[in-house]
Amino acid sequence: MQIERPHPKIGALVTGxxxxxxxxxxxxxxxxxxIDSIVMIVRGQTLTKEEFLAYSRRFGRLxxxxxxxxxxxxxxxxxxxxxxxxxxxxQVNQAIYNRGGHWHTDSPWDDEVxxxxxxxxxxIPSTGGDTAFASMYEAYEALPDSLKQxxxxxxxxxxxxxxxxxxxxxxxxxDRARPPAVYPMVRKHEESGRTSLYANPHHIVRIxxxxxxxxxxxxxxxxxxxxxxxxxxxxxxxxxxxxxxDNRCGLHKACGGYPIEEPRIHWRTTIxxxxxxxxxxx
Ligand SMILES: O=C(O)CCC(=O)C(=O)O
Ligand SMILES: [Fe+2]
Numbered sequence: 001m002q003i004e005r006p007h008p009k010i011g012a013l014v015t016g017x018x019x020x021x022x023x024x025x026x027x028x029x030x031x032x033x034x035i036d037s038i039v040m041i042v043r044g045q046t047l048t049k050e051e052f053l054a055y056s057r058r059f060g061r062l063x064x065x066x067x068x069x070x071x072x073x074x075x076x077x078x079x080x081x082x083x084x085x086x087x088x089x090x091q092v093n094q095a096i097y098n099r100g101g102h103w104h105t106d107s108p109w110d111d112e113v114x115x116x117x118x119x120x121x122x123x124i125p126s127t128g129g130d131t132a133f134a135s136m137y138e139a140y141e142a143l144p145d146s147l148k149q150x151x152x153x154x155x156x157x158x159x160x161x162x163x164x165x166x167x168x169x170x171x172x173x174x175d176r177a178r179p180p181a182v183y184p185m186v187r188k189h190e191e192s193g194r195t196s197l198y199a200n201p202h203h204i205v206r207i208x209x210x211x212x213x214x215x216x217x218x219x220x221x222x223x224x225x226x227x228x229x230x231x232x233x234x235x236x237x238x239x240x241x242x243x244x245x246d247n248r249c250g251l252h253k254a255c256g257g258y259p260i261e262e263p264r265i266h267w268r269t270t271i272x273x274x275x276x277x278x279x280x281x282x
Contacts, residue, residue, distance in 0.1 A: 001014060001015075001016050001017040001026050001029070001030075002014070002015050002016045003029070003033055005037060007231070007232075007233055009135050009137075009138055009231035010037060010038050010039060010133060010134070010135045010138075010231050010232065010233045010250070011037055011038070011039050011040075011041075011133065011233035011235075012033045012034070012036070012037035012039075012040045012041070013040075013041045013043060014030065014033065014040060014041065014042045014043065015043045015044060017030075017042065018045070019042055019045055019047070019051075019055045019242065020047070020051055020055070027058065030042070031058075031059070034059075034116075034244055034246065035191050035192055035246070036192075038133065038135055038137075038245060038246050038249055038250040039133045039233060039235070039243065039244070039245040039246070039250060039252075040243070040244050040245075041235065041241055041242070041243050042241070042242040042243075042244075043238065043240065043241055044238075044240050044241075045120070045240045045241070045242055046240060047120060047242075049072065049074075049075055049078055049267060050075075052078070052118075052120050052242075052267050052269070053075060053077060053078060053269065055242070056077075056118050056269035056271060059115070059116055059118070059244065059271045060115050060116070060271040060272055060273060060274070061271070061272045061274055062077040062269050062270060062271060062272070063077070063107075063110075063112070063114075063270050063271075063272045064076040064077050064270075065079045065268070065270055066107075066109075066110070066160060066171065066175055067079070067167075067170045067171060068171075068172055068175075069170055069172075070083070070096075070170070072267075077269060077270075078267055078268070078269060079267070079268040079269075079270075080265065080266075080267060080268070081099060081119070081264075081265065081266040081267075081268050082096065082099075082123075082263065082264045082265040082266060083096070083265065084096050085097040085260060085264075086260060092260055095167050095169055095170050097256070097260065098254070098256055099167070099170075099254065100131075100252070100253060100254040101253060101254045101255075101256050102166075102201070102202040102253055103134070103200075103201055103202060103223075103226065103227050103251045103252070103253045104200055104201070104202035104203055104251060104252070104253065105198070105200045105203075105247040105248075105250070105251060105252075106247045106252075106270065107247065107270060108158040108181060108183055108198075108200050108203050108204075108247075109158045109159045109160045109178070109180065109181050109203055110181055111181045111279050112272050112273070112279075113248070113272065113273040113279070114247045114270060114271070114272055114273070115246070115247065115248065115271045115272060115273035116244050116245060116246050116247060116271040117244070117245055117247060117268065117269070117270055117271065118242060118243070118244040118268070118269045118271060119131075119242070119243050119244075119266040119267070119268050120241070120242050120266060120267040120268075121237045121238060121239050121240060121241040121242075121243075121266055122239070122265040122266060122267060123239065123263040123264060123265040124237045124238060124239050124264065125258035125259055125262040125263070125264045126259070126262060127257075127258060127259065128255065128256065128257035128258030128259070129237060129254075129255070129256070129257070129258035129264045130234050130235055130236050130237065130255040130257075131234070131235045131237070131243065131252055131253070131254055131255065132232060132233070132234045132235070132252060132253050132255055133232060133233045133234075133235070133245060133250055133251070133252045134226060134227060134229050134231065134232045134250060134251045134252070135196075135229060135231035135232070135249065135250055136196040136197045136198060136226065136249050136250055136251060137189075137194050137195070137196045137231075137249050138229045138230075138231035139196070139197045139225045139226045139229050139231075140186065140195055140196050140197040140225075142225050142229060143197065143222075143225055147221070147222070147225075148186075150218070151185045151186055151197075151199075151218070151222070152186060153184075153186075154184070154185045154186075154207055154208070154209070154210075155182050155183065155184050155185065155207070155208045156182070156183055156185055156198075156199060156200075156204050156205075156206065156207045156208065156215075157180035157181070157182055157204070157205045157206050157207075157208060158180055158181050158182075158183060158200060158203040158204055158205060159178065159180045159181075159203065159205050160175075160176075160178070160203065161202075161203065162202050162203045162204055162205060163204075163205055166202075180205055181279050182208070182279045183198055183200075183279060184198065185197065185198055185199050185207070186198070187248065187249075189246075189248050189249050190248070190273065192249070194249065196248070196249040197222065197225065197226060198248075199219060199222050199223075199226060200251070201219055201222075201223050201226065201227075204219055207219070226251055227251070234255070244271075248273075
């Protein structure tokens with residue numbers, strides 16, 4: 001097994017391993033590499049859905065995604081991304097084509113902490129379709145002390161799609177009115193012990209205890225620290241890549257820009273963190 005870390009702050013590329021037959025030592029190394037690098041690519045895999053699920057489960061408890069429409073019919077814990085980018089009338093279905101196309105963390109709207117997300121590249125377009133990642137440890141580090149003090153102790157509320165309810169047509173009607181989940185804006189990672197900024201510009205609805213205008217202004221002030229950090233990695237997919245990212249300390253976005261007539265298909269699992277309190281808005 002070889003591990004490359006081209007950027008010291010974010011990203012690791014693992015080659016020369018088959019995740020179906022890992023030694024205990026290689027598994028421990030992989031897990032720690034992921035915690036250290038925020039986003040880890042394991043290249044060159046050939047997996048069935050069951051094998052992908054079994055490997056994903058090693059990282060933690062899997063949860064079926066709130067978007068029921070894109071769950072695999074036989075495996076609720078597996079979401080199939082990228083099916084149906086074109087509507088019957090030939091128009092682009094933006095909710096599918098552009099899914100994840102904003103800087104965000106996954107499932108901040110869930111009352112349970114979402115530890116990680118794992119994608120397996122099934123069909124990769126010839127150009128475009130990258131996924132970008134940014135370190136929220138570095139975003140926090142870069143904040144001026146005055147801003148660090150202003151956000152200390154603040155909590156924010158999140159719902160699926162944020163204020164604009166983007167992507168709500170992917171949700172079933174009964175899932176559209178769920179209460180917001182609450183997350184501290186400065187968080188200590190439960191495994192690395194490091195501090196990161198958690199503000200997720202896409203799914204946020206408000207910062208608690210602030211007027212809408214003040215809350216919006218503060219998120220606007222924080223956003224450049226999150227999205228312009230030099231601690232970024234842009235992944236160019238290859239078929240057979242498994243990419244896992246840590247939602248507790250990173251943002252990501254789908255970069256789009258791939259030909260609509262070419263398939264871009266990923267299998268996806270959502271990995272939850274146990275032993276942390278549920279976080280519903282009071
Ligand atoms: O398709 C991508 O590149 C990322 C999609 C995404 O944001 C997700 O699966 O959570
Ligand atoms: Fe995402």
